[in-house]
Amino acid sequence: MSVAFTFPGQGSQAVGMGRDLAETFPEARAVFEEVDEALGQKLSAVMFDGPEETLTLTANAQPALMAVSIAVMRVLEARGLSLAGKVACVAGHSLGEYSALCAAGSFSLADTARLLRIRGNAMQSAVPVGExxxxxxxxxxxxxxxxxxxxxxxxxxxxxxxxxxxxxxxxxxxxxxxxxxxxxxxxxxxxxxxxxxxSAPFHSALMGPAAEAMRDALSGVAVKAPVVPVIANVRAAPVGNPQEIVDLLVEQVTGQVRWRETVEWFARNDVTTLYEIGSGKVLTGLARRIDKSLTGFAVNTPTDIDSALATLLG
Incomplete structure (x- = not known):
């Protein structure tokens, strides 16, 4: 029996996300400050205080959701959790795949923030609004x-x-x-x-220009092999080779997010417990509907973190 970490996608954002983490944990504050610096924008202020319409913009929501996920990860790690020691694999829904790769050490935090800002802008501009x-x-x-x-x-x-x-x-x-x-x-x-x-037809062939933008962007960042396998959205199977990671992230822009099959892969491969790392609990709910044998926990508040550590390290 083993554990997997999952990372939420767009739609899980909410005004106030991450504020209690920043107020409680210096490691979380450091993540938000690093993301703000990487983007040249006080994104954390939008996350904590809104307005909602600004947070919801694709170019903001994507790096914001990643920031909360990595803030939770850094707090867990600072308190003794080793991803490679305790977690069998990771996966993220759409943009959450970038969060998963960052958590697993494939991308630096600053590069992940910049990649998601590029991704959000490219997806938004690929198709005229309304078409x-x-x-x-x-x-x-x-x-x-x-x-x-x-x-x-x-x-x-x-x-x-x-x-x-x-x-x-x-x-x-x-x-x-x-x-x-x-x-x-x-x-x-x-x-x-x-x-x-x-605001756009995500994960369709119409996102072709955004896929090319991501190919260019990814070619300019360092990609390391993840410390645990990452279950790729478009394959619903593990990936670890850096070039393959890049190729599948490009394919993901126009391809299908195979989340049902990802959760089924967990169940087939002796994963029994899923921890959703970051804002909201959408993936926890989906997992229960896909396979009732799986146990799911959302981890996004200081109390959630304490509970997760007690179980994972206890």
């Missing part, structure tokens, strides 16, 4: 959603962006095609087909 869309399809089998996307693709790009598990698949692409797919999904028997309030 792309995403929709959550609830209660329809993956094969049926794939068929719906194939049919809708006659009118533009439409593909599965996230397989989140628990009967939830997110589709992404050009707005007319996604709207058609949502209607077809309802006709096929989906419980819900909900258009999402997002």
């Amino acid at each position: 792309g869309a995403m929709a959550a399809i609830i209660g329809l089998e993956q094969a049926d959603v794939e068929a719906v996307c194939d049919e809708a693709s006659k009118g533009g790009t439409c593909q599965i962006a996230n397989d989140n598990g628990g009967g939830q698949l997110v589709i992404s692409g050009s707005r007319p095609a996604v709207e058609v797919a949502a209607r077809l999904a309802t006709e096929k028997g989906a419980k819900r087909a909900l258009m999402l309030s997002v």
Whole structure:
């Protein structure tokens, strides 16, 4: 029986995130200060005090979520937790994969912050606002959603962006095609087909320009082998080779986040406990829906950290 750490993606941000960590732990304050310096912006002030519309901007939300995750990691490590000694593997949802790689030592904190700022800006600018869309399809089998996307693709790009598990698949692409797919999904028997309030069609072929931007950005940073395996989003399998890590991060921009399969990989490989490191508890909830044999804990407050340390080091 073993432990995995998971790292949340966009949507888990909230005004006030990280403030109690900064007030309680000098290691957390140091993380936020380093991220602020790397970005040349007082991002921590936006995280702690808002406004929400500024925090929600993709270029802010991505490095902000990473910062909270790494702040928690640095506190855990300062109190005796060794990732390589206690954790079998790590994984992150979309941008959370960068947090996982930073936690596992593949990227420096400053490089991770800058990469996520570039990623957020590139994803936002890849498609003019309003031309792309995403929709959550609830209660329809993956094969049926794939068929719906194939049919809708006659009118533009439409593909599965996230397989989140628990009967939830997110589709992404050009707005007319996604709207058609949502209607077809309802006709096929989906419980819900909900258009999402997002600023761009993430994880679709329309993100091609952003993928190239990330290829360029990643070519300019040092990448080390992670101290524990990282389960890559687009492969739902472990990766450790630095060049492979880079290639899969580029592929991830336009590819599918295979989160259901990632959690299933955990369960197949003797992982029994998941700790969600960072803001919110979205991944903890998804894990329970995907495989009830897994135990999940969200770790984002000083109390959560104390509880996690008592279990992991006790």
